[in-house]
Structure formats: structure tokens, C-alpha cells
Amino acid sequence: MYAYIKGEIVDITEDNLVLECNNIGYNIRIPLSVAQRLPGTGATVKIYTYTSVREDAFQLFGFLSKDDLEIYKKLIAVNGIGPKGALSILSVMSADDLRFAILSGDAKAISKAPGIGNKSAERIILELRDKVHLTSDTTSSEQIAGIDTQSGSEAKNEALEALVSLGYSPSEALKALKQIEITDDMDSGAVLKQALKIISTI
Numbered sequence: 148m149y150a151y152i153k154g155e156i157v158d159i160t161e162d163n164l165v166l167e168c169n170n171i172g173y174n175i176r177i178p179l180s181v182a183q184r185l186p187g188t189g190a191t192v193k194i195y196t197y198t199s200v201r202e203d204a205f206q207l208f209g210f211l212s213k214d215d216l217e218i219y220k221k222l223i224a225v226n227g228i229g230p231k232g233a234l235s236i237l238s239v240m241s242a243d244d245l246r247f248a249i250l251s252g253d254a255k256a257i258s259k260a261p262g263i264g265n266k267s268a269e270r271i272i273l274e275l276r277d278k279v280h281l282t283s284d285t286t287s288s289e290q291i292a293g294i295d296t297q298s299g300s301e302a303k304n305e306a307l308e309a310l311v312s313l314g315y316s317p318s319e320a321l322k323a324l325k326q327i328e329i330t331d332d333m334d335s336g337a338v339l340k341q342a343l344k345i346i347s348t349i
Contacts, residue, residue: 152209161179163176
């Protein structure tokens with residue numbers, strides 16, 4: 148119904164935003180991650196919205212980017228994950244973190260969201276693995292699967308396996324590895340050492 152609403156922030160709570168536009172105050176449900184990034188009251192913001200219409204409720208859900216909105220739409224299309232469940236997930240994970248978790252099969256990371264159990268997390272992974280893609284500046288789907296044709300691929304894949312064996316989740320390991328510029332003369336030990344330093348700061 149509404150692609151976005153641009154207006155003045157009147158009130159913010161951890162899960163709701165009141166945005167005034169043309170003398171109308173809109174109640175917009177938001178994830179905690181959005182609430183934490185919003186400027187203070189009185190500021191003007193552009194919120195991308197999704198309209199949920201049910202027999203007993205008419206609600207607006209809002210996000211700061213089209214990317215967040217699109218991943219939210221994919222989440223609510225998963226069987227058993229409603230608007231509130233999807234909002235809960237995006238309250239504890241960014242859109243990119245969620246993509247990493249889905250593509251690496253990290254159900255544990257997704258199930259950290261309140262109200263999302265391990266079975267629901269596995270269902271999200273199963274239904275969305277072929278529907279989500281990482282942006283070009285992160286890690287490709289081939290790398291997620293352990294197939295990396297770029298330089299240093301063998302060292303990177305060995306480091307990935309080592310990190311997972313040390314108890315780090317696949318998504319944590321991949322986020323660290325994507326920040327390392329791997330050269331041909333680096334072995335897996337050197338890559339692993341850098342990755343551990345990065346993970347300690349995340």
C-alpha cells in the first residue's frame with residue numbers, strides 16, 4: 148500500500164515508531180536494530196514500509212533500507228514465520244548477517260531471535276537458501292559452499308574448516324574471512340591467525 152513514508156519522528160520505542168507526515172501520525176512497527184539507528188525525535192527520516200492486513204489487524208512495518216524490507220518480505224513468506232517472527236529475527240541480526248546464516252546453514256545463529264526455535268530456523272534456511280544472495284562486496288555463494296576459485300582459495304577453505312572446528316559458527320568464520328585480503332604466498336595458518344584477530348573484535 149505504501150512504498151515508503153517520509154516524515155518527522157514524533158516518538159520511538161524499541162519496537163514502534165510514530166512518524167508524522169502531512170499532519171497524520173503513523174504507528175510503524177520496527178525491529179530493535181532500526182530503533183537503535185534512528186536519529187532523535189524531531190528529525191526527518193524515510194521509512195520503507197510493508198503493510199500487513201489481517202481480519203483483526205492493520206499494521207505497518209518499517210525499515211531504513213529497501214534491502215531490509217526485501218529480506219523481511221522473504222522471511223514472512225516462510226511457513227510459520229509471521230510478521231512478528233520476522234521482526235524478531237531482524238531485531239537481532241542485520242540483513243547481511245541473516246544471509247550469511249542462511250547460506251552457511253547456521254540455524255543456531257537464527258534461533259537466537261526471541262520466539263524462533265531451531266526447527267523454525269532450519270525451515271528458514273531450507274526455504275530461503277535459493278532465494279537470498281550476498282552482495283558483491285561480501286562473499287559469493289560459491290565461497291559459502293566451500294568452492295572458491297580465487298587466489299588463496301585452498302588456504303581460505305582450510306582456515307574456514309579450522310575456525311568451525313574451533314567452535315565458531317560458519318557465519319562468524321565467513322564474516323572474518325571476507326575481510327582478509329589473501330595472497331598466493333599465504334598459507335592456511337597465516338589466514339587463520341588473521342581471522343582469529345578479526346573475530347576477537349567482532
